[in-house]
Amino acid sequence: MRFVPILVMFLLVFGCAPPPKVSKKVYAPKAPPTQRPYRVGGKVYYPLPSAQGYVEEGVASWYGPGFHGKTTASGERYNMYAYTAAHRILPMGTKVLVTNLENGRQVIVRINDRGPFVKGRIIDLSFAAARALGMHQKGTAWVRIQALSETSPKAHLSLKGRYFIQVGAFANYANAIKLKEKLRKRYSIVTIEPYSKDGRTFYRVQVFVANDLGRAKKMLSLLEKHFPQAFIIAR
Template sequence: MVVLAGCASAPDTPSRYSISQDRAPSNDFDISGLEDARPRYEAPRKAGNKSPYTVWGKKYWVMPSADGYVERGIASWYGEKFHGHKTSNGETFDMYTMSAAHKSFPLPGFARVTNLDNGRSVVVRVNDRGPFHGDRLIDLSYAAAKKLGYQSSGTARVEVAAITVRPDGSMMIAGAPYPNAEAPIAVSDQSMASGQALFVQLGSFSQRSPADGLSRQAKQQTERSVRVRRIDTADGAFHRVQVGPFVSAEEARREQQALASRGFGQAIVLTDTR
């Protein structure tokens, strides 16, 4: 059996952990200043990427690439029991950072995780294996679960979209371009003439309900037009919550920063159809 240290759903080794049941930290951890993981290119490591591997008699395969991956399911979280122990790729698990465990992601990797019940999104770095209990899709660190608002309930319905980064720094999310928020945005006259424009996108969901919820929140925080735009892709339909359009990248950036200061930390600027 592969040793999968660190993940809340990995087989327990009594001599390894000082407490028997996982739990939240005793202190009231403040997440208000906690930033999401910053996607960057990292070559897959040998540690944690053996494929197939076996846990409790069941085989699992690691994806050769997470490019285009998007899936919905149940998220859980892990915390104090595993804090300070090794993750599957040899790093040290820190429940106060934005990390996650997944059964098949290449390690390390990055993903956007969206709580389908409240519309909140976070970006996490995947550096561990699991979860292996029931139908759970992903285990988040305690900090990431708290940012998504489900640390008290223990689980949540989520959408997981892989963020893949190429050696040149370009990024994709679930197979679509994912612009770096710090990079300049170029909008050509041709694209503007063909019905394209700049928007600040607050989130993208496979279901309409959380998109509508996020749209209502945004309308209370901006005087700009807010829309929910449905697009159909090879992976199914997505509902994009967008503010705009804007006539310049500078104008879009100002609105992005304003919305980020009002709690919309996942806002990105992109070009889309008017």
């Protein structure tokens, strides 16, 4: 019983103490290293948070013996006999349907490296992929690349459809609104498409430009003058 007064005092003192302060700071997960902006040759590249709807045409090249066994940007060892490829901004792991427009051959590759950084080229293929497309001897070919959805093992691009051009992606919604209002002065349909990945939300600003790929490509060449990172989205 002699400890009762001490216990009562203890409860009175600490029972009236203010509750400990709880930090309200929210720690958002950082983007994986392969998704962060990077600089090559004085130019900054911004990897896309999503490859959904990505379509691009241009020159493909391939890389082989000089890089075989070396570490890629994804951390994997480059295997020239695997069906992989390097792209400047597509997310690592994206599966891409590559069509050689010069002979109609197709192959599916997985993006696991960054490049090519030669002007005018859009994708660097492994030796195995280049051989499958029949371009390994020539070295380059004019191709179309189309990102495949995770649920579809293979997709064929129709020239008719709804084509948008993505001109920017922002983590800050206010910046996306600003760009949308600016573009609305020239384009009637401008949308903001939110996309969430790894706890981060991005707001993609896209402009509807055409119902066929040919017209969309012409509009892309105009928009690229002001937005070098612009690319076509097929819906």
